[in-house]
Every structure is written in structure tokens, then in C-alpha cells.
Amino acid sequence: MDAVKIVNKINKEHGTIKNVYFLACGGSLVDLYPGYYFVRAESAVIDAQWIPAREFALTPPKKLGKDSLLIICSHSGKTKECLEAAKTGMDAGAAVVTMTHAPGSPCDTDKWISVVYDWAPGVKEAEKPQGIVLRILNELMKVQEPGYKLYDKIVEGFEKIDDVIAAAVKDQQNAAWLFAEKYSEEPNLYIMASGASYSQAYGFAICSLQEMQWMDCGYLNSAEYFHGPFEVTDEDHLYILMMSRGRNRMMDARVLTFLEKYGKKYEVIDADKLGMEAIDDSCVEYFTPMLFYTMTTVYRTALQDKRRHPLDMRRYMGVVEY
Numbered sequence: 001m002d003a004v005k006i007v008n009k010i011n012k013e014h015g016t017i018k019n020v021y022f023l024a025c026g027g028s029l030v031d032l033y034p035g036y037y038f039v040r041a042e043s044a045v046i047d048a049q050w051i052p053a054r055e056f057a058l059t060p061p062k063k064l065g066k067d068s069l070l071i072i073c074s075h076s077g078k079t080k081e082c083l084e085a086a087k088t089g090m091d092a093g094a095a096v097v098t099m100t101h102a103p104g105s106p107c108d109t110d111k112w113i114s115v116v117y118d119w120a121p122g123v124k125e126a127e128k129p130q131g132i133v134l135r136i137l138n139e140l141m142k143v144q145e146p147g148y149k150l151y152d153k154i155v156e157g158f159e160k161i162d163d164v165i166a167a168a169v170k171d172q173q174n175a176a177w178l179f180a181e182k183y184s185e186e187p188n189l190y191i192m193a194s195g196a197s198y199s200q201a202y203g204f205a206i207c208s209l210q211e212m213q214w215m216d217c218g219y220l221n222s223a224e225y226f227h228g229p230f231e232v233t234d235e236d237h238l239y240i241l242m243m244s245r246g247r248n249r250m251m252d253a254r255v256l257t258f259l260e261k262y263g264k265k266y267e268v269i270d271a272d273k274l275g276m277e278a279i280d281d282s283c284v285e286y287f288t289p290m291l292f293y294t295m296t297t298v299y300r301t302a303l304q305d306k307r308r309h310p311l312d313m314r315r316y317m318g319v320v321e322y
């Protein structure tokens, strides 16, 4: 994927981009959240919105127009909500970029800018949806914002993240097996994280556990835990806390302090203990969701093996009409 080429084309055809809409469904929507969060936190000129694709098409923002950019992801390339969102953007004159794993699918068309990504083991983070988005945004902000300072550190981060994640998998594997051994039959659990990594609490819950394991669970932003949800905390409730590295870590740390005092069953996946200090502090929070995504695959595979519940087994999705 050539991010410079993509941004040059957008720049030539649309001028300055003033708002970016991140649109998809389910797991693909999860992949777009860190990019949305990045623009929201780092850009002085661009507004960002992260919206389920169908909602976007039904209630398109009034601001949508030529100076808008849509970033859409559909792994299968044929989810109708995503195609509908792309059409809504095209009709409004916006720039549209789609990412898909399926070459030749309806998403992969020359009607708009289409990126086809690989998803095989060993594919670098820079070439997977989260990385593709961050690279495009890094180029876009470099071109549009003279005061933008993170460019080089992000490029450097991509050189390091794959090794960090590979080592982290080895370090966390045993903990994941033990977690599955202990909690495979747990009736309910909560997943917490914050900042850009909140996406991974959401994805862990809705994709890995609800969809792939049919396990009852909820997701929470660590920032919200003390505003209601903590009232259910006791020695019986089970939590998974993904502790980020970066500015938002203090919110996860506050949750941990509370769980240590009032809870008993909690699993901590800690970016600070998994090598993320290799990435520069100025941008590490935008790489941490890549680490946590891989961690969710380690935990869900451990659960699959222990529970003898195949990750690909579905009773509704793609099986019945809905």
C-alpha cells in the first residue's frame, strides 16, 4: 500500500480534508477506532467521526462533502452497509478509501480508492487495516498541517512494532492458557481498556467472545468504570483489563487499584510489561491497540481450545436470514 500516492491523489482531487469518517461494521469497525482517536487527538484542522456504516448512510452528517474523507473497511468486501456508506460518500463528492481482504469484491473497485490487504500470519502491522489507516493519516497530516510533529516517530514505530508483538505473544501465552483453564466456564465477564485501545475492549467482547465463543460479556472504557459499572465489582465478577501505555494509562491504573482492593478475579494484560517502551512515548498509544488485538487472538484461541468451541462456528451469522 502506497500511502503517499493515496494522499497525493486525495489532495489533488479534494484539496484540504476537513473531516474524516471512519465507517464499517463489527470487527472492521474496531480496526478503525484507533485512527479516529488519532485524528481527534492530534489534528488541529480535521474533525473525525467513527460511525457504524449503516448509521452513517441513514443519517449522513450535514458536513459531508468534497472536503470529507471516508475510510471504510470491509474484510469480505461485500458487506452491504459498507457499500451503502461508500455510495453515500461518493454521491456527496467526498473522497472514499476502502480497505478489503477480498480482491475483486464489490469494495475493490476503481470507483474509489481501494486498498486490498493481506491477512496471513507474518503480514506486517503496517500492511494490516490499523496500520494502513495510521500510515494514510500520518501522510495526510504531514501534507496538511505544518505544525504536525509525530511523522518520523510513527514511521519509526512501524519499524519496531512487529518484533514487539511477536515477543509479547511468547510472554503472554502461558497466562492466556491459565486464564482459559480457570475461567472457561465463567458465565459473564467484563473487558476494560481506554484511549485508542478502548477499541480492543469492544472488539474482544463483541467479536472474540460473543461472536466466536458465544460467551456473555460486556466492554467498558476504563474512564467510565467509576461512573456506575464499578458498583457490580465483587469477588465473583471477572474482569480483563488491558492496560495501555501512553497518556490514558492512568485511567487503567486507577481501575487496577480498585480491582486489587475490591475484586478477586481479574486478568491484566499490561502493555508496559510487553515491550511497548520500544515505541516512542509521543505515539505509543496509537500502536498499543495493535498489540492488544493480537493479545485478544491469543486469549480467544486458548478459550477455543479449552472449551472445544471452534472460533468459526456460528449459529446465526451467515447461517440464517437477518
Ligand SMILES: O=P(O)(O)OC[C@H]1O[C@](O)(CO)[C@@H](O)[C@@H]1O
Residues within 6 Å of the ligand: 025, 026, 027, 028, 073, 074, 075, 076, 077, 078, 079, 082, 207, 211
Ligand atoms: O468486515 P466485513 O466483511 O464487512 O464484515 C463485518 C462482519 O465481520 C465481523 O467483523 C466478523 O465476523 C462481524 O463482526 C461483522 O458482522
